[in-house]
Amino acid sequence: xxxxxxxxxxxxxxxxxxxxxxxxxxxxxxxxxxxxxxxxxxxxxxxxxxxxxxxxxxxxxxxxxxxxxxxxxxxxxxxxxxxxxxxxxxxxxxxxxxxxxxxxxxxxxxxxxxxxxxxxxxxxxxxxxxxxxxxxxxxxxxxxxxxxxxxxxxxxxxxxxxxxxxxxxxxxxxxxxxxxxxxxxxxxxxxxxxxxxxxxx
Amino acid sequence: xxxxxxxxxxxxxxxxxxxxxxxxxxxxxxxxxxxxxxxxxxxxxxxxxxxxxxxxxxxxxxxxxxxxxxxxxxxxxxxxxxxxx
Amino acid sequence: xxxxxxxxxxxxxxxxxxxxxxxxxxxxxxxxxxxxxxxxxxxxxxxxxxxxxxxxxxxxxxxxxxxxxxxxxxxxxxxxxxxxxxxxxxxxxxxxxxxxxxxxxxxxxxxxxxxxxxxxxxxxxxxxxxxxxxxxxxxxxxxxxxxxxxxxxxxxxxxxxxxxxxxxxxxxxxxxxxxxxxxxxxxxxxxxxxxxxxxxxxxxxxxxxxxxxxxx
Numbered sequence: 001x002x003x004x005x006x007x008x009x010x011x012x013x014x015x016x017x018x019x020x021x022x023x024x025x026x027x028x029x030x031x032x033x034x035x036x037x038x039x040x041x042x043x044x045x046x047x048x049x050x051x052x053x054x055x056x057x058x059x060x061x062x063x064x065x066x067x068x069x070x071x072x073x074x075x076x077x078x079x080x081x082x083x084x085x086x087x088x089x090x091x092x093x094x095x096x097x098x099x100x101x102x103x104x105x106x107x108x109x110x111x112x113x114x115x116x117x118x119x120x121x122x123x124x125x126x127x128x129x130x131x132x133x134x135x136x137x138x139x140x141x142x143x144x145x146x147x148x149x150x151x152x153x154x155x156x157x158x159x160x161x162x163x164x165x166x167x168x169x170x171x172x173x174x175x176x177x178x179x180x181x182x183x184x185x186x187x188x189x190x191x192x193x194x195x196x197x198x199x200x201x
Numbered sequence: 202x203x204x205x206x207x208x209x210x211x212x213x214x215x216x217x218x219x220x221x222x223x224x225x226x227x228x229x230x231x232x233x234x235x236x237x238x239x240x241x242x243x244x245x246x247x248x249x250x251x252x253x254x255x256x257x258x259x260x261x262x263x264x265x266x267x268x269x270x271x272x273x274x275x276x277x278x279x280x281x282x283x284x285x286x
Numbered sequence: 287x288x289x290x291x292x293x294x295x296x297x298x299x300x301x302x303x304x305x306x307x308x309x310x311x312x313x314x315x316x317x318x319x320x321x322x323x324x325x326x327x328x329x330x331x332x333x334x335x336x337x338x339x340x341x342x343x344x345x346x347x348x349x350x351x352x353x354x355x356x357x358x359x360x361x362x363x364x365x366x367x368x369x370x371x372x373x374x375x376x377x378x379x380x381x382x383x384x385x386x387x388x389x390x391x392x393x394x395x396x397x398x399x400x401x402x403x404x405x406x407x408x409x410x411x412x413x414x415x416x417x418x419x420x421x422x423x424x425x426x427x428x429x430x431x432x433x434x435x436x437x438x439x440x441x442x443x444x445x446x447x448x449x450x451x452x453x454x455x456x457x458x459x460x461x462x463x464x465x466x467x468x469x470x471x472x473x474x475x476x477x478x479x480x481x482x483x484x485x486x487x488x489x490x491x492x493x494x495x496x497x498x499x500x501x502x
Contacts, residue, residue: 015236040225052237071233145412152413165241169413211416213406217399220483224464226475244421248401251425255490258430258439259458266324272341276319276348277312283352284310 001063002082003044003074004197006055011081014055020081029081031064041065042079047199049073051168051187054161058088058195087195089160096157098190099167100129102183103153106170107136107146114144123147129154146173210238215245219252296466300364307355319348322365325460326372332444332451333376333387343379347372362469366462369470373452387448400487425497435496442492443485450485457482 007013011020013032021030034041044061045053049072065077104123111120119139126132133154140148149170156162164187171183191197215238221227222235239246268276306314326347330340350371358367377387409415429435443454456467457478468478 015239040229053240055240070229072237073233140412148413159243161240162243173413211406212418213399213401213403213416216401217483219400220479220486224479226479242417244418247422247424251422251490251494252486254425254427254430255439255486255493256458258436258493259443259454259489260461261431261436262440262443262459263325263328263461265321268319268323272323272345273316273319275345277316279345279349279352280312280315281310283349 001067001076003046003061003063003067003079004050004085005044005059005061005079006050006053007057007059009056011057011059011084020059020079023081023083031078031080033078034076041075041077043070044074044076044079045072046074047188047192047197048185050191050197051164051184052161054164056089058085059083060085085195085197091194092160093157094194095187095190096153096160096163099160099163099187100150100153100157102186103150103167103170104132106174107150110146110174111139111144116143119143119147123150129157146170149173210234212238212242212245212248215242216248219249222249223252223256296363296463297360300360304355304358304360304364318364322368326369328459329369329452329455330372330376332448332455333373333380334383339379339383340376343375344372346375350375363466366466366469369456370472373471398484398487400483400490402491422494423498423501425493429497429500430493435493438492438496439489442489446485446488450481450488453478453481454485454489458486 007020008017011022012018013020018032020032023029032042034043042063044063050058052072060082061079062082063074063076063079067074067076069075108120108123111117111123116139123132123135123139126135133151136147136150136154140146140151149166153163153166153170156166164184167187168180168183171179173179175182192199215235218227218231218235222232227235239249303314303318307318323344326344327337327340330343331337334340334343347368351368354371358364362370380387405419407414407417407419411417443451443459446454452471453467453473456462456470457464462470464475464478464482467473467482468475471478473481
C-alpha cells in the first residue's frame with residue numbers, strides 16, 4: 001500500500017531519529033521494520049493526515065503487512081521510501097502564506113460580523129505582513145480577541161506545522177469543529193494540488 | 202472565546218509526559234497526541250531535546266575508576282575465604 | 287530490541303559469570319569488581335556522607351554477595367541483585383548514623399510539576415492557555431558537556447532527595463534499564479518513573495539556570 005510520510009532532513013524519521021534507507025537509481029529502498037508492540041510499527045499518512053505531520057521532507061512510502069489506522073496516522077509493520085516529493089519543502093512558504101490568507105479572511109469576516117468595521121479597515125490598510133501582524137495584535141488587545149489568530153499565524157510563518165495548526169484553531173474559534181475540519185480539508189487540498197499528490201494508489 | 206478542540210495537548214501537560222514518552226510507555230493514543238503536539242510546538246521540541254541532552258550529559262558522569270590496590274587485595278582475600286580455597 | 291528480550295539477554299549473560307564465581311574463578315570476580323565497584327561507591331554516596339563510609343559499605347556488600355552467591359536465582363540481573371544488597375546496607379548504615387531514608391515512599395510534595403507553572407500562559411489567555419509563555423532557549427550542547435556544566439549536573443544530582451537521586455543515578459548516570467532500577471530499589475514501574483521524572487525536572491532546572499547565567 002502506498003502512502004506518504006514527513007521526515008526530518010535526510011529521510012530521518014522525526015520521532016525515532018531512525019534514518020530510512022534511500023532508494024537508488026537501480027534498486028528500491030530497503031524495508032524499515034517497525035518495533036513490535038502496541039502501535040509501535042511504522043507510521044505514515046494518508047492524504048487527510050498530512051497537515052497534522054508537516055515536517056522538513058515529504059516522501060512517498062510503501063507500507064507492508066496489515067495496515068491499521070490509529071487516530072491521525074496509518075500504522076504498518078514495515079515500510080520503505082519510494083520517492084521524494086521534490087516540491088517540498090520549497091513550497092513551504094507558499095503553504096504558510098495560504099494558511100495566513102485564509103486566517104486573514106476569517107478574522108476580517110469576524111470583525112465585520114462583530115461590527116468592528118474600523119478594525120477591519122485598519123487591517124486591510126496594512127501593506128506588509130509585519131505591519132499586519134502588529135495591527136492584528138493591537139486589535140486583539142483592545143477589541144475582539146480572535147484577531148490574535150492572525151497575529152499568531154503571521155508570527156509563526158517559519159513553522160508550517162504550527163502555522164497550519166493556528167489556521168485550524170482560528171477556523172474553530174469561528175465555526176467550531178466544522179470550521180476546524182474545513183480548514184484542515186483545505187490544507188489537504190492545497191498540499192495535494194500544489195505538490196501533485198494523487199489519491200488513487 | 203472557546204478553545205479550539207478539547208483534545209489538543211497543552212505544553213503544561215506535555216512536559217509531564219516527557220519521561221513516559223522517552224521510556225516508551227505512553228499508550229498509542231497518548232503517544233500520537235504527544236507527537237502531534239510536537240509538530241505544532243517548537244517550544245516542546247526544544248524542551249524534549251534539552252531532556253535528551255541532559256540524560257546524555259548525566260551518562261558522562263559514570264567514569265569507571267580503577268579500584269585501589271588494597272581494596273582489590275582485601276576483596277580477593279574475602280573471595281578466596283568464601284570459596285574455601 | 288523489545289524489553290522482554292533485552293532483559294532475557296541480560297539475564298543469560300549473567301549465568302556464565304555466576305557459574306565462574308561459584309567455581310572460585312578469581313579473574314571473573316576481579317572483572318565483576320572492576321566493572322561495578324566505582325558505580326557502587328557513587329551509588330552508596332547517595333545515602334552516606336563520607337567516601338570512607340561508602341567504601342566500607344561497598345566492601346560489606348561484596349562480603350554478602352560472596353556469602354549469598356550460591357543462592358542467587360537469576361530472576362533479576364546480577365548487578366541489580368548486588369545493588370539491592372548495597373541499597374539495603376547503605377540505608378541501614380545511614381539510619382544507624384542517624385539519618386533514616388525512606389526510599390520508595392513518594393515525597394510529600396506529590397504534586398510537584400516538572401516545570402514552574404509560571405512559564406506557561408494562564409487559563410485566562412484566550413488562545414494559548416497552558417502553552418509556553420516563551421519557548422525555552424536551545425542549550426548549546428557542547429557547552430553541556432564541558433567540565434563546568436558536568437560538575438553542575440553532578441551537584442544537582444547530589445542534592446536530590448534520596449529516592450530521586452538513587453533512581454536517576456542508576457537510570458541516567460549508570461545507564462540501567464528501568465526494569466533493573468526497579469529490581470535494585472524494590473520499586474514499582476510507576477513509582478520508578480515518577481521518581482525519575484521528578485529527579486530529571488529538578489536537575490533540568492539547575493542546568494537551565496547554569497546555561498542562562500553563561501549566556502549573559
